[in-house]
Amino acid sequence: MTTTLELAEAIRGLDATLHNIEVVLDVAKLRKDKADLEAEASAPDLWDDQTKAQAVTSRLSYVNMEINRVEGLRSRIDDAGIMLEMAESEDDPGVLEEVVEELAKLRKSIDELEVRTLLSGPYDVREALVSIRSGAGGVDAADFAEMLMRMYLRWAERHGYPTEVYDTSYAEEAGLKSATFAVKVPYAYGTLSVEAGTHRLVRISPFDNQGRRQTSFAAVEVVPVVEQTDDIEIPDEEIRVDVYRASGPGGQGVNTTDSAVRLTHIPTNIVVSCQNERSQLQNKATAMVVLKAKLLARKQAEEAAKIDALRGDVAGSWGDQMRNYVLNPYQMVKDLRSEFETGNPSAVLDGEIDGFIEAGIRWRKQRERAAGK
Template sequence: MRAEAEQLIESIKQSVGLLRRHLDVDAATRRLAELNAKSEDPNLWTDPEFAEKLMRERTMLEDRLSSLAKIERDLDDAATLVDLAEAEGDHAVEAEGIAALRALNAEGERRQLEALLSGEADANDSYVEVHSGAGGTESCDWARMLLRMYARWAERRKFKVELIEETAGDEAGIKSATIVVKGHNAHGWLKTESGVHRLVRISPFDSNARRHTSFASVWIYPVVDDRIQIEVNESDCRIDTYRASGAGGQHVNKTESAVRITHLPTGIVVACQSERSQHKNRATAWNMLRARLYELELEKREAKANADAASKTDIGWGHQIRSYVLQPYQMVKDLRTGHVSSSPADVLDGDLDPFMEASLAQRLSGRTVAVEDVE
């Protein structure tokens, strides 16, 4: 046990050292003091957008500084517990201390990975688009399941989720939908989820209970703020209006308030129907288009800086990143990292952090993994 304890302690100390250097604790502490002082200004909220950004930065710094301090305290407590238990020959307490070190080591690795989310748009909110693939009702239902999975993941992280657009399937599920996930580092965590997702299951829509394979695509791109200038010529765009679709009833807008914008040079299409006002939907759609064009520019920069980023731009129909198998066995496998879960129900209920962490770690290290596909 002692050898394992020493290895864990050393690993946690290394994580703490990396976190302290990345955060620059002295500078972060000074900056937090400045933000605390500004937050007490009674006129702060006269500019709500500025105030929200200030409070978000303040919350982020508080979280990082407090989590680092907690890891250091918990490390000291757990190491002391192991030493005392060993000296007294209390194996049960020693095992308890080592369990605490294991948990702390995992937390240190997670925080270390999160601290490395330093891409240009990683801290931003994020759009999540889901589109059903070929396969009719099956794929529409799968797209609905994926949308719920990302919404549940966001809820687990205390992120806010807003529905921007949804097009219902002919019989069940959705043909497409867009949500915005709001929270610090939302885009940084989600960005590796772009790609084609495959589902294998016994179809609930097949009276013969046959096994079906369904596909749906996910596209992730960051919400951009006003500080990022993206020039879009209106002459390069086609703007269409249509009636919002939905489940029916009093909440469905009977006027053509929904807006779809097609950027002709790139073929990018965005749509919004979340508001009853066409004016508001049009403004949101323009923001979404700017975000998509910004993400396209980020991809070009990343591809030039790092050859490994080519995998990010090579996302197309048939370029699947993950398989979810419900029959004849239970497994979710990421085809890029090799990470596997034997509990698809948990994954579909939002337990995505291990998959995201594995993808981010692979990007940061530049590693590639050859993984055999699942049936």
């Protein structure tokens, strides 16, 4: 049985860890940002500029969430100390057991928050654009792509992160050929970037009359949203613009006008599209945001490749083959990089992927340190 001395030491350890996190997150600055943002949000002309207003309210929501998260953990550590003193003074094993359970929960929550301090890349603080494409495996792959999209949207919903779907290209029989959506919260890119790569599904195909096992693949791409400070300029002559009528599942028409927009960047052959707005101009503007983000990610990858070439790094990208989802003959989801795994694929596909994300971020940080980055 855990002694009161061991529990007191555990509380001191958690307190020290949380203090280090508070320093890295700069909670004092977060509080100052909150006051400044609240002043901006109360301005009577705030919504004259809707883009700026949404940015202010989104940032304020995020800052409040971060402050409340840290303050909540600090309060729980203090309460655990009081409960431990009570258990000692009253010699109450029931209260002592409550302290043990609360410390286990606190340790998990603090470990999750500590992962945030590992996000120090130049674009990690950005919002994220996530693209999913079906790969080999026919209709099963298209169905898997739709399963992955739901997984990420459910993950965002669980955390209260706002999302916006920009484009969905439905497959003929079922599922998605491709989809692009935004996760509009700071650090979404740093958090979700470890999800980039090839995902593999093994299951009994619901589309096979003979009930055979099928392996299918889907690719996930995560790029940071471009900001005004980024040097991404695209001359008009480098872009081909196509307009078309948006469609839904099974090819059914969604809009009665040609409002969907497809942009092709001619030098790189990068193609993006948007169909979530009724206005062709709005869809073009959103598609341009996605295109610039992909070009920024390409530029970032090229710069990283040059550095790796100078260093002599011949290892493959960490974002290639990355995770298996096995539904038959056994139940398991396993990350091939961090080796984190779970025997509950249903929960994972319903958005419970924090364990994989945290393990991926820690794995990446260890790899960067080993490479001297």
